[in-house]
Amino acid sequence: MKIALVCFDGMEELDLVGPWEVLRMWQLQYPDDGVEVFTASLGEPTVTCAKGMQIVTDRPIAEIGEVDVVLFPGGRGTRMLVQDEPTLELVRDLAGSGALMTSVCTGSLVYAAAGILSERPATTHWSAMDLLVGLDPTIEPRPDDRWVDSGVVVTAAGVSAGIDMAHHLVARLHSSERARQVKRDIQYDPAPPV
Amino acid sequence: MKIALVCFDGMEELDLVGPWEVLRMWQLQYPDDGVEVFTASLGEPTVTCAKGMQIVTDRPIAEIGEVDVVLFPGGRGTRMLVQDEPTLELVRDLAGSGALMTSVCTGSLVYAAAGILSERPATTHWSAMDLLVGLDPTIEPRPDDRWVDSGVVVTAAGVSAGIDMAHHLVARLHSSERARQVKRDIQYDPAPPV
Numbered sequence: 001m002k003i004a005l006v007c008f009d010g011m012e013e014l015d016l017v018g019p020w021e022v023l024r025m026w027q028l029q030y031p032d033d034g035v036e037v038f039t040a041s042l043g044e045p046t047v048t049c050a051k052g053m054q055i056v057t058d059r060p061i062a063e064i065g066e067v068d069v070v071l072f073p074g075g076r077g078t079r080m081l082v083q084d085e086p087t088l089e090l091v092r093d094l095a096g097s098g099a100l101m102t103s104v105c106t107g108s109l110v111y112a113a114a115g116i117l118s119e120r121p122a123t124t125h126w127s128a129m130d131l132l133v134g135l136d137p138t139i140e141p142r143p144d145d146r147w148v149d150s151g152v153v154v155t156a157a158g159v160s161a162g163i164d165m166a167h168h169l170v171a172r173l174h175s176s177e178r179a180r181q182v183k184r185d186i187q188y189d190p191a192p193p194v
Numbered sequence: 195m196k197i198a199l200v201c202f203d204g205m206e207e208l209d210l211v212g213p214w215e216v217l218r219m220w221q222l223q224y225p226d227d228g229v230e231v232f233t234a235s236l237g238e239p240t241v242t243c244a245k246g247m248q249i250v251t252d253r254p255i256a257e258i259g260e261v262d263v264v265l266f267p268g269g270r271g272t273r274m275l276v277q278d279e280p281t282l283e284l285v286r287d288l289a290g291s292g293a294l295m296t297s298v299c300t301g302s303l304v305y306a307a308a309g310i311l312s313e314r315p316a317t318t319h320w321s322a323m324d325l326l327v328g329l330d331p332t333i334e335p336r337p338d339d340r341w342v343d344s345g346v347v348v349t350a351a352g353v354s355a356g357i358d359m360a361h362h363l364v365a366r367l368h369s370s371e372r373a374r375q376v377k378r379d380i381q382y383d384p385a386p387p388v
Contacts (some may be wrong), residue, residue: 005305010302012215013211013214013215013218014212014214014215017206017207017208017212017247019211019212020207020208020245021206021207021208021245021353021354022248024207024245024246025245028245037223039247041339051214051215051218051219051222052218053211053214053233053249053250054241054249054250054251055247055248055250056247056248056249056250077205080255081199084291101374105381107268118276125381126378126381136339142363145381146385157378157381158381159215159379159381159382160215160380160381160383160384161381163354163384164384164385164386164387165350167386167387167388171387179387180298180388183386183388184320184352185322186208186352186353186354187299187319187351187353187354187355188353188384188386189340189353189354189386190357190358190382190384190386191201191340192353192358192361192377192379192383193358193359193361193362193365193368193373194361194365194373194374
């Protein structure tokens with residue numbers, strides 16, 4: 001099971017690292033599950049995130065080969081990607097290959113622009129819901145959902161929602177029991193103080 | 195208000211990036227608050243995290259100057275740091291300078307080894323509670339708390355707890371209103387599926 005996390009300049013840090021933590025914990029703590037999680041850059045090997053952090057990626061997107069799952073983070077970098085035809089073609093190719101397409105936050109804008117959310121329920125960051133439907137009016141917006149699993153595409157709400165969606169992916173792709181184990185490993189018993 | 199996030203090989207990715215996302219969102223969305231958040235490396239400029247991600251840090255720890263807040267992530271890299279006298283001396287110096295000392299997960303083990311948790315309530319990752327008290331038996335363990343604010347030291351539980359603690363820090367250092375705004379910016383309405 002190969003899981004590629006797409007990286008690009010202007011992606012939001014936690015959109016990537018929340019799911020990364022969950023999915024790499026799955027890979028490394030439960031090696032018999034046969035999961036391989038890696039980052040794949042759309043551009044240069046080192047990406048500069050929306051909040052300024054620089055992350056060195058694992059491989060270029062052109063070299064990922066066949067993958068089972070794609071995760072597309074959001075962030076202001078997506079505003080350019082929705083108009084970048086090579087990226088939209090890449091998304092269509094990955095979806096066409098049968099990969100499970102997942103997104104966090106405004107990553108779903110890129111999916112919408114590529115046309116793979118057509119006539120599907122989907123979500124995004126609360127502030128981008130109009131943008132999402134503007135890109136494809138056939139999308140059924142789900143502003144109140146933490147993530148939306150529409151079968152071959154799974155979209156999550158803003159930033160931190162990627163952590164919840166990643167647990168859902170572990171449950172869907174393996175088992176609820178494994179998702180509970182990973183949740184315990186990262187002590188994910190959230191208690192926001194405000 | 196200068197906030198330094200300490201980085202080192204073997205730190206857990208989400209221990210760092212959860213608080214980073216919260217605190218940098220505060221800095222960048224509310225510039226009039228005068229907050230400056232940066233990463234500071236104990237070693238080489240590029241650190242390799244516990245789950246394999248490489249992050250390029252902002253500056254060496256030797257060059258951070260006076261800071262108001264220090265955040266020490268956890269991860270298996272802390273196991274060596276608890277025996278590294280220069281790191282322990284650094285922690286004592288930072289605490290002695292009056293900086294608010296905060297930690298995520300097993301970052302508190304380094305604080306315990308440095309002696310700055312003596313006779314204080316504190317927490318850490320659930321699996322490391324015995325290690326924490328073993329390093330300093332005068333610590334009052336708080337295994338059921340998401341974070342423990344003991345005044346000049348604030349410790350958080352495992353990995354994802356850093357996100358909750360970071361919101362607490364925004365509330366403590368500015369206001370509950372600001373913490374609620376940042377929470378909305380990262381859409382932090384957690385809903386674990388398992």
